Amino acid sequence: MPSPLGDKMRTLRKQKRLSLEQLAELTDSSKSYIWELENKDVPRPSADKIGRIAAVLDVTSDYLLSTETSSPDQQVLDQAFFRKYQGMPEDTKKRLRQILDAWDNDE
Known part of the structure; x- marks a missing residue:
């Protein structure tokens, strides 16, 4: 019988259109x-x-292990995005900041 962890993993993996094999490869x-x-x-x-799986699925480890939530809320998605951002090369971060600055100037 699948656990809440398993149900979340399967749902997120399918949303990202990853096969079992692809998720396995991406998470060693x-x-x-x-x-x-x-x-x-x-x-x-x-x-x-769990950390590797969460990173590939763009959620947090806490979300995957939680039995209280069945879909990631905005806070989980923001935390996952920030974790991904922190691991980016500095030139990519600089470009993203420039894009955000341009959006701020449009308002």
């Missing part, structure tokens, strides 16, 4: 391990693995 996991997380009540996956 095996396809069978991702399948087990999605379809069985796997006891305590590692924090590292």
Whole structure:
């Protein structure tokens, strides 16, 4: 029986149009391990693995592990975006800041 973690992973993976194999590759996991997380009540996956999966699915680890929320709210999406932003090369960050500045000047 799938856990809330598994249900969230499957839903988000499908929304991103990723196969089990693609998600496994992007998270340095095996396809069978991702399948087990999605379809069985796997006891305590590692924090590292959950972190990698959350990063690829653009959510937070807390969201994936939470039993209280079934879809990510704006705060979860913002936190995931900020984490992605922090890992970007400095030139990409600079371009994004320029885009945001241009939008601010349009108002």
